[in-house]
Amino acid sequence: MTFICYINDIPEEEQASVNLSNSIDDKFNCLETELDINGQTKPVFLLRHNGGVKAYINACPHTGAKLNWQEGLFLDSEKHYIQCSIHGALFEKESGLCIHGPCAQQHLSQVDIIIENEKVLLK
Numbered sequence: 001m002t003f004i005c006y007i008n009d010i011p012e013e014e015q016a017s018v019n020l021s022n023s024i025d026d027k028f029n030c031l032e033t034e035l036d037i038n039g040q041t042k043p044v045f046l047l048r049h050n051g052g053v054k055a056y057i058n059a060c061p062h063t064g065a066k067l068n069w070q071e072g073l074f075l076d077s078e079k080h081y082i083q084c085s086i087h088g089a090l091f092e093k094e095s096g097l098c099i100h101g102p103c104a105q106q107h108l109s110q111v112d113i114i115i116e117n118e119k120v121l122l123k
């Protein structure tokens, strides 16, 4: 298993916190990083949800483009959904399911993680 970050590196749900370089910035709502997954380097973002952590590949099912234009910003204005900044698709935080937009009913690719002793690990 590969260490990704500490839970506390990921912004609290509905709040802001820090990024991997430990710079505190209120604008972040998710943590961005890159991970080696099956031998390929992939952009990944992590968010807190319902007391847990979710991790997804940063690629919209619509075009494969990155979801965010600005670092660490992945949520809609009410922070209820993950939002693609290109054409506005909305995805459930829990499942990555697109519930609105050009890729409706498709999913973001979830990254398998586990939490151990406050650490987020890639399975």
Ligand code: FES
Pocket: 060, 061, 062, 063, 064, 065, 084, 085, 086, 087, 088, 089, 101, 102, 103
């Ligand atoms: S690229 Fe994400 S909705 Fe079109």
